[in-house]
Amino acid sequence: MTVSQESREQAVEGALKEISHIATLPEVTLKIIELVEDPESTAQDLHEVISNDPALCTRILKVVNSSFYGLPGQIASINRAIVMLGLNAVKNIAIAASLAKLFRGGELTPFFSAKDLWEHSNAVAIGCKLLSDKLGMGLSDEAYLAGLIHDIGMMVEMQYDRSDLIDAIDRCGADMNGVPSKNLMECEEEVFGANHQDFGVGLCKKWKFPAPFAAAAGFHHNPLECPSECEKIVYLVHVADYLAARLEGGFKLDQPEPAIVPEVRESLKLTDEMIESLLVELQEKLEEAETAV
Numbered sequence: 001m002t003v004s005q006e007s008r009e010q011a012v013e014g015a016l017k018e019i020s021h022i023a024t025l026p027e028v029t030l031k032i033i034e035l036v037e038d039p040e041s042t043a044q045d046l047h048e049v050i051s052n053d054p055a056l057c058t059r060i061l062k063v064v065n066s067s068f069y070g071l072p073g074q075i076a077s078i079n080r081a082i083v084m085l086g087l088n089a090v091k092n093i094a095i096a097a098s099l100a101k102l103f104r105g106g107e108l109t110p111f112f113s114a115k116d117l118w119e120h121s122n123a124v125a126i127g128c129k130l131l132s133d134k135l136g137m138g139l140s141d142e143a144y145l146a147g148l149i150h151d152i153g154m155m156v157e158m159q160y161d162r163s164d165l166i167d168a169i170d171r172c173g174a175d176m177n178g179v180p181s182k183n184l185m186e187c188e189e190e191v192f193g194a195n196h197q198d199f200g201v202g203l204c205k206k207w208k209f210p211a212p213f214a215a216a217a218g219f220h221h222n223p224l225e226c227p228s229e230c231e232k233i234v235y236l237v238h239v240a241d242y243l244a245a246r247l248e249g250g251f252k253l254d255q256p257e258p259a260i261v262p263e264v265r266e267s268l269k270l271t272d273e274m275i276e277s278l279l280v281e282l283q284e285k286l287e288e289a290e291t292a293v
Contacts, residue, residue, distance in 0.1 A: 003189050011193035012202035015160040025207055028053045029098045036091040043082045046090060050078055059097050060090060066288070088141035096125075096148055102155050108166050111174040111253065114158065120244055120251035121148050126285050127240030130278060135268060143236045146216035149209070150237050151251075153200030153217060157192060164191045172253050184253040185221060196254070197221060221254065223264050235264045243275070243282050 025033075031049050035041040050056055057078055064081040065074055075081050082090050103118035125147035132143040157165045171187035172180035188195040200217030215230035216237045226234040238261065244250060245258040252258065260270070 003193055008194040008198045012156075012198050015156055015192075015194075015199060016202055016206055019156065019159045025095075026098050028056065029094050032091050032094045036087045041087070043079065043087065046082055046087055047079050050082075050090070050094070056094060056097055060085075060093050063093050086141075092141060092145050092148070095145060099148060099152070102152075102159075105158065108158070108162060109169050111172075111178045112165075112169050112251065114155070116251045117151060117154055121151055123244040123247065123250065123282065123286055124148070124150055124237065124240045127243045127278070127282050128236045130281055130285060131236050131239055131243075131268075134274070134278065137232065137236070139232060139236065142212065143233060143240075146213050146233045146237050147240050149200070149204065149213055150216050150220045150241065151196060151200065151254075152203055153196030153198065156199035156203050157188065157196060161192075167191050169253060174253060178249075178252060180253050180256045183256055223261055231267075235268055238264055239268065239270065243279055246279055247283060247286075 028049060032046065035045050035049060050060065060078060060081050061075065064085055075084060085093075099121075100118065103114045103121070105114035107113040125144045128143035128147035129140045132138070132140040137143075154165075157168075168184060168187040168191040171190065172182050172184050174180045185195045185197070192199075197218045197220070201214050204214035204217050211227065212230045212233040215226045215234050219226035219230075219234050220237045220241050223231070223234045223238040241255070242258050242260050245252040245255040260275075
C-alpha cells in the first residue's frame with residue numbers, strides 16, 4: 001500500500017485537531033524553552049520560572065544528584081543545579097518531565113504499553129548523548145532531546161485512537177519476544193493512513209520545535225531522506241534507535257531486523273568495535289539513570 005503525501009498530511013491534521021490536550025506543552029515548559037533559546041537570558045531568569053513549579057524543582061534536584069551526572073556532593077539549591085547542569089540540560093529535564101506525563105497509560109496489548117515506549121525513548125536519548133560525546137560532535141544536549149521525542153508520533157496515535165493503534169500493533173504479528181513479522185510502520189499506514197514519523201513531524205511543528213527535532217521525529221527510520229542541515233542529529237537518533245533495539249526487552253515493533261543504514265555508519269565512521277562498546281556503555285548508563293527517570 002502506497003500512501004500519498006497529501007493523504008498523509010490530511011491524516012496528521014485530522015489527528016492533531018482531535019487531541020488538543022496533547023498538542024500543547026505545559027506553559028512553564030514553553031517558557032523555559034523560550035528562555036534557553038534567548039541568548040540574553042540568565043540562570044536567574046530560568047530560576048524564577050522554575051521556582052514557580054515545585055514538582056519541576058524536585059525533579060531537577062533529583063536528576064542533578066543522581067549518579068547519571070556524576071556531580072560531587074548533594075546539591076540542594078535550584079540556582080546551584082542550574083549552574084552545574086547548564087541551561088540546555090535544565091531545558092531537557094523540563095521537557096522530559098512534560099513528556100513523561102504524556103507517556104502514561106496502561107498496557108494496550110501484551111506487546112505494547114506507553115511505559116515501554118517511554119523507556120525506549122529514554123534509552124535512545126541517552127544513546128544519542130553517548131554517541132555525540134564519543135564522536136566529539138558537541139551536540140549532546142540537542143541530541144538527547146531529539147532522541148527523547150523521536151517516537152512522539154506514537155503518542156499522537158495512542159491519544160487519537162487507541163483501538164486503531166491496537167489494530168496496527170496486532171497486524172505486526174509479534175512473537176513471544178515482541179519481535180514483529182511485519183514492520184509497524186506499514187501497519188500504521190494501513191490503519192491510520194500515515195505512520196508515527198508523519199504524526200511526529202506534525203506535532204513537533206505544532207509545538208514550534210526547531211527543525212532538527214522535527215527531522216528526528218520524521219526521518220529516524222529513513223535518515224538519508226532528511227534535510228541536509230539536520231542530518232547530524234537524525235543520524236545520531238537513527239544509530240541510537242538501533243542500539244536501543246539491540247538491548248534485551250523494550251519496544252522494537254518498528255525494527256523487525258535492527259540495522260544501521262550503511263551510509264550513516266560510514267558518515268559517522270562507526271566500526272563494529274565502537275558499536276559493541278556503545279551497547280555496553282548504554283546498558284550501564286541506563287542502569288545509572290534509573291534513579292533520574
